[in-house]
Amino acid sequence: MEQGPPIQAMSAESKQEAFATAEKELREGKHQQAEQRLQELAAMQPPFAPACFQLAMLMFRRGDINASLDLLSVAAETEPDVAAYRFRMAFVQQKLGMNEEAAANFTHSARLDPENVLAMLKAGMLFTAAGQMEKGAELIQRAVLTEPALDQAETNQEMTPAARHEIGAALRTLNQHYKQMNQQILDELAGKYPAKERDRFERAMRILYREEKAEYNHPLQRPEFILIPGMQALPWFEREDFDWIPRVEAAYDDIRGELDVLLEEEAEFSPYIVANEEGTDHSKTRAGTDFSSLVGSPMWTSFHMTKAGEISKNYARCPKTMEVMESLPYPEAEAYMPEIFFSRLQPGGHIIPHYGQMNFRLTVHLGLIIPDGCGIRAGEETRHWEAGKVLAFDDSFEHEAWNRGESERIVLIFEAWHPDIRQAEIDGLQMFFRKRAEWLRRCQPGGRSAVTAAMETDNGTD
Numbered sequence: 527m528e529q530g531p532p533i534q535a536m537s538a539e540s541k542q543e544a545f546a547t548a549e550k551e552l553r554e555g556k557h558q559q560a561e562q563r564l565q566e567l568a569a570m571q572p573p574f575a576p577a578c579f580q581l582a583m584l585m586f587r588r589g590d591i592n593a594s595l596d597l598l599s600v601a602a603e604t605e606p607d608v609a610a611y612r613f614r615m616a617f618v619q620q621k622l623g624m625n626e627e628a629a630a631n632f633t634h635s636a637r638l639d640p641e642n643v644l645a646m647l648k649a650g651m652l653f654t655a656a657g658q659m660e661k662g663a664e665l666i667q668r669a670v671l672t673e674p675a676l677d678q679a680e681t682n683q684e685m686t687p688a689a690r691h692e693i694g695a696a697l698r699t700l701n702q703h704y705k706q707m708n709q710q711i712l713d714e715l716a717g718k719y720p721a722k723e724r725d726r727f728e729r730a731m732r733i734l735y736r737e738e739k740a741e742y743n744h745p746l747q748r749p750e751f752i753l754i755p756g757m758q759a760l761p762w763f764e765r766e767d768f769d770w771i772p773r774v775e776a777a778y779d780d781i782r783g784e785l786d787v788l789l790e791e792e793a794e795f796s797p798y799i800v801a802n803e804e805g806t807d808h809s810k811t812r813a814g815t816d817f818s819s820l821v822g823s824p825m826w827t828s829f830h831m832t833k834a835g836e837i838s839k840n841y842a843r844c845p846k847t848m849e850v851m852e853s854l855p856y857p858e859a860e861a862y863m864p865e866i867f868f869s870r871l872q873p874g875g876h877i878i879p880h881y882g883q884m885n886f887r888l889t890v891h892l893g894l895i896i897p898d899g900c901g902i903r904a905g906e907e908t909r910h911w912e913a914g915k916v917l918a919f920d921d922s923f924e925h926e927a928w929n930r931g932e933s934e935r936i937v938l939i940f941e942a943w944h945p946d947i948r949q950a951e952i953d954g955l956q957m958f959f960r961k962r963a964e965w966l967r968r969c970q971p972g973g974r975s976a977v978t979a980a981m982e983t984d985n986g987t988d
Contacts, residue, residue: 610635616630715950726754762909868894899932
């Protein structure tokens, strides 16, 4: 029988065809023929990396872990930009107790594939076990920022118990890092305020880090993020509680005038519930409220002057409105507050019952365009907007809003400190959010940090 050309002389297309044939033989149970074909491809110069990888998987299942590692090393050296080779090599190295090498290759794999949260988690845990706590926590945090659903993975019954356990351990490691950052805040507060002024904030931090159980003063109050215990728990607050309310209401004509210009110019009001730039849907809250029906919806839109503490490009378009807002003692915290915006709810719109993030600030509405049939419930009480009048409520209570009228409803929304808050708590919260913002910026996917630098220079075991 006439023999074909030596395998070293095969074209790239022929090599791929031979590899596809080997994979087909494996599926058909023809293991001897498949393995022989894969070995020939792996023996080429340069080796055919996919064949090395497939052989490595066969060797691993056969129990020959060292041979598997050797083949994976060849595959990774031949095609250094393939994340799967690095990831599998790290997995095998971890099995062999080569934890330092495994951590480096998991990290390298995450650099090659920024969506591989498992590589980040595994590298993070290995660095943590080696005593590199901050580097480990940073990788775990990056994984959570890349895939926010990891935060609820421990209760996800669709995942295997082993996966839930592994992710749970990583999240506990991250939580420990946050507790260490938090202790710096508590120490600083202790140097400025007596114990009686900071006791509620200290308890709030223990509740946040699950060292103390939350106790609510009302069955309809469930802040999803931070609860300062012992703070006056009322769903609604009255105008007499704030000396600045008359100042806001006196500016109604100016604020309404700027809104009218925006409407005449058809300024862009963006959907209030959006997917992030990577397309991740954050419409489900920690408490399980599902806003998915409003993601990208024109039914509920907003025009932000400030958002998450940052001045928007829209700020300059509303100078009179912002002059009034800047005169108020609104809450500030880096990358979190203030938030000031026009909220637009179309006829038939319903903002479903939900809880806000914290109980130390109030949400304030100034009615601007209010048709009949609109209302808002906080706790057990429903109130109605009036043009030129302010409503103030604690959004850590369950609340909802609706427009059953025939035209759009628009209100100006901003925030105010809870009247029961202490200065020590304001200082503590501002330190908390500043440290949190600095940490999250450092860990942002694609952001440069110590881990990013390591990713860019690390070549695994090469």
